[in-house]
Amino acid sequence: MLSIKNLHVSINDKPILKGLTLDINPGEVHAIMGPNGAGKSTLSHVLSGKAGYTVTEGSVTYNGKDLLELAPEIRAREGVFLAFQYPVEIPGVSNIYLLKAALNAMRKHHGLPEVDAMDFLTIVKSKVKLLQMDEKFLYRAVNEGFSGGEKKRNEILQAAVLEPKLCILDETDSGLDIDALRIVAEGVNSLRSAERSFLMITHYQRLLDYIKPDVVHVLADGKIVKSGGPDLALELEEKGYSWLEGRAA
């Protein structure tokens, strides 16, 4: 589904990703761990099409298409979803407005009519329930004044409504309290399917207790330096990253 080959990315001529290779098959859950500043969020931004990044080498293929050629909104409509590490506040635009605009943009892209107003409310309310949120959040401006944890939960609400094919979670667990982590993880687990893949960026084993990954990668200094099974995360928890530095996978 996603194939990243030898990806090199710079910001203002400063190399950040330095030959990253990663393959994700449909239905798989991959976790990426790694030290601060390694380039994890950079990878998530490049995949979702944020401006300001220059790809100097390598390729990204998504369902047979050159992902890097597509505008951000086309990537989204084709099923790429990024749950941001730092979700953006959008004053004056309500959550429910954004959900509807986004869902209709997806449907239009796939040749479907606009969602019926009643059906839409039913879908959204069921997802709000799934994430154990208060319905009042739907009518508040997107992320405005939300607590850190509420913002993260709101990102997953959007994923649940939009039903992406590739779901990139950038530190969705950071800032969540213990109960919220469980609820959000259950929400994510309910989205798991044979067609839907996940790329989860995290610093903590804790999340992986709830959402069991198929593969764990270590991203350090712009490259994947080690990949392994779920046990790798436990090993990292114990030993940190220093023993891996300078190694290639």
Next chain:
Amino acid sequence: MMNELSNNAYLAAYPALADSLPGRDLPWLQQLRNEALQVFGQTGFPGNREEEWRYTNLSALGKTGFAPAAVGAVDADWLNSYRLDNAFCVVLVNGCFASDLSRLEGLEGVTVNGLAEILTQNPAALEGKLGQAVASGEHNLVAFNNAWFGDGVTIEVAAKQVLDKPIQILHVVTEAGALAATRNLITIGDQAEAEIIETYVGSTDSYFTAAVNECLLGRNAGLTLTKVQLEADKAQHFGGTYVKQAQDSRFLHHNFALGGGLARSDIHSDLDKAAECSLNGLFVAGKRQHIDNHTRIKHLKPHGVSREFYKGVLDNRARGVFQGRVIVAENAQRTDSEMNNRNLLLSADAEVDTKPQLEIYNDDVKCSHGVTVGQLEEKSVFYLQSRGVDEATARNILTFAFANEMADKVENAELKGLLLNELLARFPAMSL
């Protein structure tokens, strides 16, 4: 300067026009008109040689020579599309009171009359009132209106009357080349409450609206006045609202400046003791539009409260001006005043000039002001794109959200809906 004035088409045409203006036989009005003509005759339309007009040069107005036009045929469907259903309605066509198009049945405790009609039938009712809130010395557009106004409307709300429906003043211009010089006098009696909405539209493209409202608020009276300026693309618009607020009165103004090629608004209020004044405004300009907003709040006595919040959205080569003056007199202790102006520039060629001016003549006050000029945040645009919204729509949604904050402050639901549609037409996005 002499040259400019010898070219002034209005001064040249005045002698022929004067006899047709209402109230020729009233000495007090003649005096007002003569003084006005003298003031206007000295320098004509304001140009940017004057500090107050630094950003808006109107001297070219003198060359157009637009002339008063009579009430003509009005397309009913077009007119009705601007009417509020749930309001009494005064219609002014080309500046003239059109009683057959107005809807005033069922009005109670309020007297509404055509200005020209009153000047003929009962001029005593206006003597000493007209010209009380503003004089020709204010600036030459006011002087122009004083000398040229041909009609308008007087609205008098009796003391203690609380109107259950708003009154809309619908200014329509239907004749190309028309000068619509109107004068409206609004009196709100002691402890009375009213909501008035003025809407400016044109079914032709090139004309000149020059309107002056004088508002006199009695003790503990309340007036909500909303201006919806939707003039045609090439129209020139001047609309000034000058308010005198008696003790404990409340004046709430919403100024939506969305139309016209060249548009200028004055909103001025003088506050007596413990009066409250809130001025909200939104100006949206594109193409080569020029929209100038001038506000002035004078705290003359203690315990006054004023709140001002203006937003501007400028696109293409448009230019916006916001000048906000707050004057706190020496004996206006305990004045509480806040002013805020936020502007959004959508193009590199758009421009906004913003100038808050605080003139405070005593120490016992709480006054603040803030100004911002910015662009859409790229991270917000990307966030919406990352959810599948195309870039143009994302920018429209964000711009709409910025502007809609001001429409949201309007309490009247029908009016709010109308404003929402005007904004959505300018920034097409999914409606709510």
